[in-house]
Amino acid sequence: MGSERSEPGSVRPGGRTARVRAAVLQAAGDALAERGFAHLDLADIARRAEVGKTTVYRRWGTVTSLVADLLVDMAEQSLSRTETGSLLGDLKANARLVQRTLADPRQGALFKAMIAAATCEAKTAEALHHFYDIRVEEWAHCVQQAIDRGEVPEDTDTHEVIRAVSAPLYYRLLTSGDPLDEDAADRAAEAAAAAARAGAYLRSK
Amino acid sequence: MGSERSEPGSVRPGGRTARVRAAVLQAAGDALAERGFAHLDLADIARRAEVGKTTVYRRWGTVTSLVADLLVDMAEQSLSRTETGSLLGDLKANARLVQRTLADPRQGALFKAMIAAATCEAKTAEALHHFYDIRVEEWAHCVQQAIDRGEVPEDTDTHEVIRAVSAPLYYRLLTSGDPLDEDAADRAAEAAAAAARAGAYLRSK
DNA sequence: CCCATAACGGGACCCCAGTTTCGTTAATCG
DNA sequence: CGATTAACGAAACTGGGGTCCCGTTATGGG
Numbered sequence: 001m002g003s004e005r006s007e008p009g010s011v012r013p014g015g016r017t018a019r020v021r022a023a024v025l026q027a028a029g030d031a032l033a034e035r036g037f038a039h040l041d042l043a044d045i046a047r048r049a050e051v052g053k054t055t056v057y058r059r060w061g062t063v064t065s066l067v068a069d070l071l072v073d074m075a076e077q078s079l080s081r082t083e084t085g086s087l088l089g090d091l092k093a094n095a096r097l098v099q100r101t102l103a104d105p106r107q108g109a110l111f112k113a114m115i116a117a118a119t120c121e122a123k124t125a126e127a128l129h130h131f132y133d134i135r136v137e138e139w140a141h142c143v144q145q146a147i148d149r150g151e152v153p154e155d156t157d158t159h160e161v162i163r164a165v166s167a168p169l170y171y172r173l174l175t176s177g178d179p180l181d182e183d184a185a186d187r188a189a190e191a192a193a194a195a196a197r198a199g200a201y202l203r204s205k
Numbered sequence: 206m207g208s209e210r211s212e213p214g215s216v217r218p219g220g221r222t223a224r225v226r227a228a229v230l231q232a233a234g235d236a237l238a239e240r241g242f243a244h245l246d247l248a249d250i251a252r253r254a255e256v257g258k259t260t261v262y263r264r265w266g267t268v269t270s271l272v273a274d275l276l277v278d279m280a281e282q283s284l285s286r287t288e289t290g291s292l293l294g295d296l297k298a299n300a301r302l303v304q305r306t307l308a309d310p311r312q313g314a315l316f317k318a319m320i321a322a323a324t325c326e327a328k329t330a331e332a333l334h335h336f337y338d339i340r341v342e343e344w345a346h347c348v349q350q351a352i353d354r355g356e357v358p359e360d361t362d363t364h365e366v367i368r369a370v371s372a373p374l375y376y377r378l379l380t381s382g383d384p385l386d387e388d389a390a391d392r393a394a395e396a397a398a399a400a401a402r403a404g405a406y407l408r409s410k
Numbered sequence: 411c412c413c414a415t416a417a418c419g420g421g422a423c424c425c426c427a428g429t430t431t432c433g434t435t436a437a438t439c440g
Numbered sequence: 441c442g443a444t445t446a447a448c449g450a451a452a453c454t455g456g457g458g459t460c461c462c463g464t465t466a467t468g469g470g
Contacts, residue, residue, distance in 0.1 A: 012437050012446050020448075038242075038269060038325035041427060052449035057428065059447090064243065115379055116321035120243035125382070132380045163381075164373060164396060170380070171372035174320055175337045177330070191369060191400035198399035200392060217416050217467055225418075246457060257419035262458065264417090 008059045023049040024056060025070050032067070033106045037113040042066070064124045067117040071127040075134050087146035087196070091189035094139050095165050099185035102173050108180075112173065136162045143196070152196045160201045164192040213264045228254040229261060230275050237272070238311045242318040247271070269329045272322040276332040280339050292351035292401070296394035299344050300370050304390035307378050313385075317378065341367045348401070357401045365406045369397040 009017050027048035031040055040063055046053040060066040082093045102108045118128040136159050143158035152161075168188045172178060195201065214222050232253035236245055245268055251258040265271040287298045307313045323333040341364050348363035357366075373393045377383060400406065 008447065015437055016435080017437080017447065036325045037321070043427065053428085054430090054450080055448055061428095112324040116242070116324045118379070119317040119321045120241045128380060129382050160392070163376060167372040167376035168369055170376050171368060174323070174375070174379075175333060176368075177334050187365070187405060190403075191396070191405040194400045194403035194405050195396035198395075198403070200396035200399050213417065220467060221465080222417065222467085248457065258457095259420080259459085260418055266458095 020049075020051055020055060021059075021069075023051055024060075024066070025073050027051075028066050028070055029110055032070075032113040033109040036109070037063070037067075037116040062121075064117050064121040067114055068121075068124040068127040071114060071124070071131050075127075075131040078134075078138065081138055081142070083142065083145075087143065087149075087151045088189060088193045090139075090142035090146075091161075091165050091193050092186060094142075094162065095169065095185035095189040096182065098166050098169050099180050099182065099188075102169060103180040108173065115170075115174070146196075153199045153202060155203045156196055156199070157201045157203045161192055161196045164195065164201070165189055225254075225256055225260060226264075226274075228256055229265075229271070230278050232256075233271050233275055234315055237275075237318040238314040241314070242268070242272075242321040267326075269322050269326040272319055273326075273329040273332040276319060276329070276336050280332075280336040283339075283343065286343055286347070288347065288350075292348065292354075292356045293394060293398045295344075295347035295351075296366075296370050296398050297391060299347075299367065300374065300390035300394040301387065303371050303374050304385050304387065304393075307374060308385040313378065320379070351401075358404045358407060360408045361401055361404070362406045362408045366397055366401045369400065369406065370394055 009021065024045060027045045031045050031048060035044075042056045042060070042063065043053050045066070046056045049056075056066075060069060079097070082090070084090050084093060102111060114124075114128060118125040139162045140158040143152070143156065143161045146152050147154065147156055147158070165188050168191070169180060169184060172180060172184060178184075214226065229250060232250045236250050236253060240249075247261045247265070247268065248258050250271070251261045254261075261271075265274060284302070287295070289295050289298060307316060319329075319333060323330040344367045345363040348357070348361065348366045351357050352359065352361055352363070370393050373396070374385060374389060377385060377389060383389075
């Protein structure tokens with residue numbers, strides 16, 4: 001009495017428990033990608049993962065919190081970052097990476113579904129924000145290098161430049177039916193670079 | 206036999222039927238805004254609209270197709286467009302309009318929910334795309350005027366410039382917890398204007 | 411003004427997502 | 441290696457979201 005009930009998997013996270021988590025997250029990603037966020041039930045995920053339905057309900061409970069866990073998992077696996085020596089080159093590399101990810105049928109659907117899930121619950125939204133914070137943070141360095149090289153003004157908000165590259169690609173993914181091609185990626189990078197050089201992303205208003 | 210079953214409301218769209226549609230769409234907007242897209246059932250909407258549950262299921266059937274209809278309804282009501290005489294001024298006006306809409310608790314939640322719904326079904330996605338096509342088309346004129354004034358290069362893709370203004374605002378709404386303030390709107394407008402002047406949105410690749 | 415019928419609405423029904431129960435398996439510690 | 445118990449999983453159960461049936465209302469045409 002009075003003792004806090006800890007989350008399942010926190011006391012014995014090894015062996016079987018870890019295997020179950022991996023299988024369920026894998027199945028959740030598959031289901032999310034091919035069926036979409038709306039018509040998705042945990043029973044189906046349990047079936048795919050060859051795991052007891054009870055287990056899924058006990059450990060995650062709702063679709064949104066399962067997606068939140070999936071996001072935590074994805075945030076942990078970092079992607080490599082290329083360096084080309086110029087701001088435009090680096091931003092293009094970033095834009096191409098984002099574009100390829102979103103254009104891929106499975107990954108694209110997965111990201112759409114995760115964004116949808118994040119609009120439905122605060123916890124999931126937080127996980128999504130954290131995911132993007134990490135990605136943005138990683139790439140912000142290349143903007144800092146551009147500042148050091150004198151390519152862009154001194155107190156440019158480095159994070160904001162990186163976000164400016166992704167924004168049009170996500171906007172197109174969500175609000176238009178047009179395909180996400182390499183031209184779109186290059187245009188996003190060029191626009192962000194041009195705006196950054198012109199001082200549109202200065203920290204001081 | 207062989208006769209097509211027509212959608213309810215298409216043969217007798219007047220009087221009661223129109224009243225029911227209006228009440229249901231109103232209720233759907235309210236429910237979407239305050240409860241979110243995920244935990245939303247048509248029975249609850251019927252209750253709010255003081256309409257028979259059967260009616261809602263017969264005419265719309267699923268949450269996503271109800272959202273699609275809501276989008277058609279919203280696309281019909283056009284918003285006024287200001288003209289300031291300069292590209293930056295017009296883009297700022299547009300950015301502020303989008304920012305105020307998304308920052309408003311009810312409207313913001315509604316837009317999030319509609320985007321989420323659009324990721325779940327093709328029909329709804331189409332309705333959403335159409336909605337934005339109309340909005341973008343309306344504001345594209347002010348970019349054309351900027352071209353005529355010689356502010357931006359000749360074959361600038363006018364629609365793309367307008368989308369570039371909205372993109373960062375939507376991106377922030379969905380992927381970050383930061384508030385959508387006027388600074389964000391101004392920055393979006395300035396970035397788009399700077400990139401447009403620099404020729405980042407030329408039609409010819 | 412009146413008729414044919416499109417569309418609405420109440421209520422019974424049913425299926426399955428989500429819960430509860432309890433027995434089984436295997437992770438961790440000594 | 442053996443005891444303890446966290447975590448899993450099969451099966452029975454339940455409640456509410458979604459469907460069906462059929463009577464009622466009121467629209468639009470003649």
